[in-house]
Amino acid sequence: MPSDPEHPQIIVIGGGAAGFFAAIACAEENPACRxxxxxxxxxxxxxxxISGGGRCNVTHACFDxxxxxxxxxxxxxxLRGPFSRFQPRDTVHWFESRGVPLKTEADGRMxxxxxxxxxxxxxxxxxxxxxKINITLQSLVETIHRGDPVGDKGYRIRLNxxxxxxxxxxxxxxxxxxxxxxxxxxxxxxxEPPIPSLFTFTVKDPRLEGLSGVSVARxxxxxxxxxxxxxxxxxxxxxxxxxPAVLKLSAWGARRLHEAGYQARLSVNWLPxxxxxxxxxxxxxxxxxxSRKTAPGQNSLGLPSRLWMRLAAAAGIxxxxxxxxxxxxxxAAFAQELQKGTYAMNGKSTFKEExxxxxxxxxxxxxxxxxxxxxxxKLYFAGxxxxxxxxxxxxxxxxxxxxxxxxxxxAAAK
Numbered sequence: 001m002p003s004d005p006e007h008p009q010i011i012v013i014g015g016g017a018a019g020f021f022a023a024i025a026c027a028e029e030n031p032a033c034r035x036x037x038x039x040x041x042x043x044x045x046x047x048x049x050i051s052g053g054g055r056c057n058v059t060h061a062c063f064d065x066x067x068x069x070x071x072x073x074x075x076x077x078x079l080r081g082p083f084s085r086f087q088p089r090d091t092v093h094w095f096e097s098r099g100v101p102l103k104t105e106a107d108g109r110m111x112x113x114x115x116x117x118x119x120x121x122x123x124x125x126x127x128x129x130x131x132k133i134n135i136t137l138q139s140l141v142e143t144i145h146r147g148d149p150v151g152d153k154g155y156r157i158r159l160n161x162x163x164x165x166x167x168x169x170x171x172x173x174x175x176x177x178x179x180x181x182x183x184x185x186x187x188x189x190x191x192e193p194p195i196p197s198l199f200t201f202t203v204k205d206p207r208l209e210g211l212s213g214v215s216v217a218r219x220x221x222x223x224x225x226x227x228x229x230x231x232x233x234x235x236x237x238x239x240x241x242x243x244p245a246v247l248k249l250s251a252w253g254a255r256r257l258h259e260a261g262y263q264a265r266l267s268v269n270w271l272p273x274x275x276x277x278x279x280x281x282x283x284x285x286x287x288x289x290x291s292r293k294t295a296p297g298q299n300s301l302g303l304p305s306r307l308w309m310r311l312a313a314a315a316g317i318x319x320x321x322x323x324x325x326x327x328x329x330x331x332a333a334f335a336q337e338l339q340k341g342t343y344a345m346n347g348k349s350t351f352k353e354e355x356x357x358x359x360x361x362x363x364x365x366x367x368x369x370x371x372x373x374x375x376x377x378k379l380y381f382a383g384x385x386x387x388x389x390x391x392x393x394x395x396x397x398x399x400x401x402x403x404x405x406x407x408x409x410x411a412a413a414k
Contacts, residue, residue: 012036020045020124025405052117073390082371140161146187154167168378196357203240217233228249264345295325
């Protein structure tokens with residue numbers, strides 16, 4: 001179809017959160033645009049569907065752009081400007097003004113009040129329908145080239161069906177699909193090597209065996225050799241350690257852990273809100289007040305009893321030993337297990353299906369005022385195709401909404 005300045009044809013490749021939002025933003029910003037969305041799989045918004053255990057963690061209740069960027073191990077500086085234009089407050093307003101109220105949980109994560117990701121999918125699908133966006137599923141792009149045979153400065157997209165499409169403006173929102181990076185390289189862009197970002201730690205240790213499902217509301221995990229530490233809820237799984245504390249640590253240490261082959265020594269503080277002196281004093285009080293009782297017994301420090309007993313045994317205080325028989329050395333060893341126990345990480349596991357990739361389009365090659373390529377005019381990027389990733393808690397969706405909105409509205413500019 002020949003180029004029409006009054007009705008530009010805009011093609012979005014990628015039907016995830018960023019691509020879908022970009023298409024809607026584009027069509028709503030300039031209804032004269034003819035917007036096409038191409039998705040290679042049989043469904044759109046797959047990650048939205050499974051996010052948050054099927055509830056969809058839409059965003060995070062952090063409404064200060066300067067603080068918001070601190071939750072992004074990569075891309076925070078680049079996102080400072082975009083967040084001044086579209087941040088979580090705008091996301092909340094966008095969905096609520098379209099009939100989807102959100103709620104905030106104690107940890108700041110925001111979900112639809114229905115606790116059902118289908119609510120978000122239905123909202124986005126309805127907006128796309130109203131905006132007359134042409135969505136094509138199982139559309140496999142083979143190549144992307146600048147210009148057409150008669151010299152137009154748009155983009156020619158060839159599908160594996162043999163069909164060729166012409167785009168006056170093109171938005172790439174292909175997530176962590178390697179093809180998106182391959183096309184970007186062919187158009188002159190640099191791609192930071194992609195590696196996993198959010199993942200759990202494989203830890204095989206007798207102290208944790210049989211404790212799958214046991215969680216601690218607040219613990220601290222540290223990798224001394226990498227000077228990395230994070231705190232938050234910690235979950236013991238059948239393969240090792242998970243939960244927000246580990247996921248945040250995996251995000252900040254993604255590249256270094258990858259370089260180390262996911263082999264590291266972890267230090268776990270199960271009681272980070274107590275100083276070592278305070279903990280030892282409390283353990284001595286327990287020994288005095290329960291001297292005739294068998295150790296370790298019930299604890300008064302808030303840890304799950306099975307974990308408490310396992311750590312006590314590791315310190316040489318088996319079940320059945322009386323507290324009066326616990327020496328100062330064993331008490332000190334117990335305190336060490338509670339606050340400075342070391343564990344060997346020997347690999348990683350994907351965090352459910354909500355994987356996030358570190359790496360992507362080099363940020364210096366993108367104008368973050370518009371998300372337009374600095375290398376290729378009329379080419380825009382949105383979402384995880386960029387070298388941007390956040391910690392768990394709704395931050396990755398927020399960067400998808402923000403970059404998608406910017407790319408869409410910029411591509412729609414008359």
